[in-house]
Amino acid sequence: MTPTYYLVLSAALFCVGAVGVLIRRNAIVVFMSVELMLNAGNLALVTFARINGSLDGQIMAFFVMVVAAAEVVVGLAIIMSIFRTRRSASVDDSNLLKY
């Protein structure tokens, strides 16, 4: 099995995530889609590490994972604080700020 297939898979995952961010309404689901995009990036990094024959890509995937975990904590804290007030996590309800 050639590594190219993994690149195709990672591109597909990235697109699924990007479309998810753009069309989903729930902030948590939007955020999960972002995580999917980050993981697509990880898959691409690891695949290129295999193609290039160096370990750098795998180490970079570690860093991306850790940063993503920190992002989860910050992001969910913000979403929770607005959820407490609104009782809703829909991004469509966040409509006070416009124009």
Added chain:
Amino acid sequence: MSGYLGSYATLGILLVVGVVLFGAAFAGNRLLRPHRPDPGKLTTYESGVDPVGGDWAQAEIRYYVFAYLYVLFAVESVFLFPWALVFARPGFGTTTLVEMAVFVAVLLLGLLYAWRKGVLRWT
């Protein structure tokens, strides 16, 4: 059981045997056991306690704070494994040890902060 696909044949036979055994056990069970349903038997089993509320009950917010802390510290530990592979090699030694100590100290600082802010207390 030889040739290119031989080992796959073993796997296939194992799968078939597994499925047949599983089916046979359940079929035997079904034939032999008495069948007398009543409402008490159909409720969710919660370690012998009467179940409370629906099965879509929301998890407590307090679990989620602990889950955050766990996720952060668990994921940070990913850096310990590559470090553990190399730190004993010649040329690494004390410097590496001190650097990792600094890293862990920063993590501990976070834990300390959470503790002082009362996040770890189950109120």
Added chain:
Amino acid sequence: MNPVLAADITLPHINYGAIAPILILLGMACVGVLAEAFLPRTLRYPVQVLVSLVAQVAGLATIIGLALSNYAKKPTLTAGDALAVDGPGLFLQGAVLVLGIVATLLIAERSVERGGAFVAQAAVTAGSEADAEQARRQPSQTEIFPLSLFALGGMMLFVSANDLLTMFVALEVFSLPLYLMCALARRRRLLSQEAAVKYFLLGAFSSAFFVYGIAMLYGFAGSVKFHDIAVAAISSGKSDLLMFIGLAMLAIGLLFKAAAVPFHVWTPDVYQGAPTPVTALMASCTKVAAFGGILRIFYVAFLDSRWDWRPVIGVIAVLTMVIGAILAVTQTDIKRLLAYSSIANAGYVLTGVLAMQKDGISSSLFYLVTYGFTVLAAFGLVTLVRDQDGEATHLSRWAGLGRKAPVLAGVFTFLMLSFAGIPLTSGFTGKFAVFSAALGGGQTTLVIFGVLSSVLLAFPYLRVVVLMYLQEPAADAPTVAVPGALTSAALAIGAIVTLLLGVWPSVLLDVANSAAQFVG
């Protein structure tokens, strides 16, 4: 199967002296966290302000020391080539800190709004009884100070990062505290939280593009160091496709932070909803950091492929200037107006960047500093115009301020004239520098659009001035708070630097010129 044995790994040498400014900032941020955890509530505010200012002043002193000890002339790479200590890096770090000190003064102010501009306990539900109580009685929480130190440290790391991975980590180190800081307003908390959610979701979206761009460039060059990417870009026989996909995705991530059109949609909402001192920090320091990263990537990693991507970024620069200016005209809220003006200003800096020669670097550096000081003072003044609900940001509420508060109106008029690029202000010298650099770099079209858009952009600024002087104040016109010592200091610094760099730009321009050499 095992391409690299662990034995090949060597311990990278770290020149701690050269990266001391970053370490000071991040270390003092940890001290701030400790102080927050162990000091009694009443002591926290003075200690945190002290820690914050000491850290930034010490960092700045170290940077000046490094620059004088010839690091600017003889740049070095350290930490396994992950960090570059060179002229532009030191200049940008210094700029982040100088602007950061002024922003910290605004953040630390506690007399304009009793108890400070930030919420006491962010976990209390917005709009509840307890929330109204804490808005009336309790002083601001002080976590904002360590958060801002972490953000500033991250920005300094970002502008000196010499590989894409370090750059990504630094990007998140400065973004995550900013997301949180946006959500901490004392008044109009729902608005503030909404701004934070929008900033966070879109910021995370853009950083996902950044990561994928890193992966593509790693696939292209086999390394994420800028130097290796530059070498791979000129070697023949490599498919350029991966490089262009990677560059495009990186650019999305960076231009988002710099607030360039079409990646600008978060800017007005976040600038309006965030507490005004935090907005000031974002408009000045984040812009410096974002353009620092853009400069380094374009000038170090992609200099030789510039003929391919320059037209695309040029179109983005034109869009940024024109759309920012047009939308600024239609605004009715002073914070949103300043937000659109900051978008247009991102376009002017981008014009300077696209000169792709030495004075392109120096003029962009110069512009970032001039704009930073002016925008800090402008947002500082916005915090002073208040009514019962907090800041009165709607433009109609500013009518007649010229009579009620002549000093405030006078300073604000001066800042608006600077934004509009009138001579004898730093806005003029900054625009002159970037436009002449762009002309020298053959970007005549960009300059034409830049001049047109700054003419257009003068209109909303002058409208505010007209509003303040020529209209009658409403019966319930907002009061103008007396600024405390900290805000006064910040305003004075901002206005004086705006004037100084307007009449005597060579003070800073010479420094920027001597710093404008990236290490390869």
